[in-house]
Amino acid sequence: MESSTVDSGVKWKLDLLNASFLTGTPILAVVGMIWYTMTYGVTWKEPTILFVMYWATGLSITAGYHRLFSHRTHTAAWPLRLFYAIFAAGAYQNSAIKWCSDHRRHHLKVDTDVDPYSVTRGFFWAHMGWVMVQEGEEVVEKVEDLQADPILAWQARNIFKIGFVSGIIFPGFLGLWLLGGWVGFMGGLIWGGFLRLVLVHHGTFLINSGAHYWGSQPYSTKNTSRDFSPLSLVTFGEGYHNFHHTFQADYRNGHRWFHWDPSKWWITLFSIIGMTKALHKVPQWTIQSARMKTTFEKKEKALVEGAALTNFKKRSNDCSKRLRSALRDLANGRSDLATAKALSDNERKTLLKGTIKQSKQRVKDTWSEFNQLMSEMRTSKEITA
Ligand SMILES: [Zn+2]
Ligand SMILES: [Zn+2]
Known part of the structure; x- marks a missing residue:
């Protein structure tokens, strides 16, 4: 050839x-x-x-x-x-x-x-x-x-x-x-x-x-x-x-x-x-905070550089931090609940169920706060444009 x-x-x-x-x-x-x-x-x-x-x-x-x-x-x-x-x-x-x-x-x-x-x-x-x-040469490495x-x-x-x-x-x-x-x-x-x-x-x-x-x-x-x-x-x-x-x-x-x-x-x-x-799963807090970070970065790119941006970034980072901590608490609560169930420790079970519910709510609240931030950023773009 x-x-x-x-x-x-x-x-x-x-x-x-x-x-x-x-x-x-x-x-x-x-x-x-x-x-x-x-x-x-x-x-x-x-x-x-x-x-x-x-x-x-x-x-x-x-x-x-x-x-x-x-x-x-x-x-x-x-x-x-x-x-x-x-x-x-x-x-x-x-x-x-x-x-x-x-x-x-x-x-x-x-x-x-x-x-x-x-x-x-x-x-x-x-x-x-x-x-x-x-x-070139076939590579196997x-x-x-x-x-x-x-x-x-x-x-x-x-x-x-x-x-x-x-x-x-x-x-x-x-x-x-x-x-x-x-x-x-x-x-x-x-x-x-x-x-x-x-x-x-x-x-x-x-x-x-x-x-x-x-x-x-x-x-x-x-x-x-x-x-x-x-x-x-x-x-x-x-x-x-x-x-x-x-x-x-x-x-x-x-x-x-x-x-x-x-x-x-x-x-x-x-x-x-x-x-x-040894089925490896990446924890939810890492997955969801990556999704939050990427959503922010995409929006950030679409915006014109301005004073508001520093503030947006700070708020996004703050959301990301709180999301990670809520998801960590949720995962810990779930694994503790499994132990409590095995020990049939009813008092602890009720307590943990409350914590899990709270953590879920914190995840939800953080996402809605973040989505609110995203919509504010859109408004800001319309203004600058
Ligand atoms: Zn690929
Ligand atoms: Zn692959």
Whole structure:
């Protein structure tokens, strides 16, 4: 292939294997699906195979490659790590070691030239362009912890063989078992193999492109990451990407109970039977004060510099301080109440319930005071403008 240069002056050439794979598989999937449907028709079984395989390989990327291996947000027993290693290989996104090396660099150097899928180089680059070209030497770094895991070392040595078995042959056998005969095998291969592969690919790619492009930035404006909840529907909860970039050590991406985050539920479920442990949660006081601070900073940027600004800043900082303290008291009150319940200490229970109620009210009051401050700042902008 001819070498070319991009704006940054870095030499690159087309990665023929990756580029043909990423353009070939969607064609194969669509043509195959149309041919199969027109020839044999579709029952509920083909979409079921698609769903099961989407879930096994997709979740192995989000809960496994991403939250467990890249960010160490919790620990997992070996059968679960083996499951992730086998089925994530079937998602054809490289070995855990390579994936996590890229991803850790993405967080560390986000939006710079060293970020492997920096959105500052365009939507298409962040989505899949970066996979289709080679720039300089392949870098695998800062993954010594993963290289020491025998399961992941084995996976890296045999990545294509494992991927071929779990991502192509296995859905074929699911088809053989559910639908019967070689037609069943073809059905499983097309729906659970190729079509599923393409869907999981683009689901993952959309986090690197779409979740750095669309949506809101409630927790930080320091980088391009954004919360775009619709993306969570197809990526097992990864759409809360602004939260994730701000608090990458948290095993949740959607931190509220109603946030659609199946990876979080999956990890929590396995903690009940002791197969996942040390689930790390960033405390509410840190999350909410980051949200308050970011709201203030956005408003501040929109304002013209003036004498009032110092006063606004002081009041915002004051709100933030009081919010943190109220949320801390609330968390302490809740854990003390759990102890009191266990000791069936009724007097203390009543006392603590009162404190919890008060702390909740303090959180509410602080937020409404802060919102009042935000509306005053708008008025001030109108006046200055
Ligand atoms: Zn991440
Ligand atoms: Zn990102």
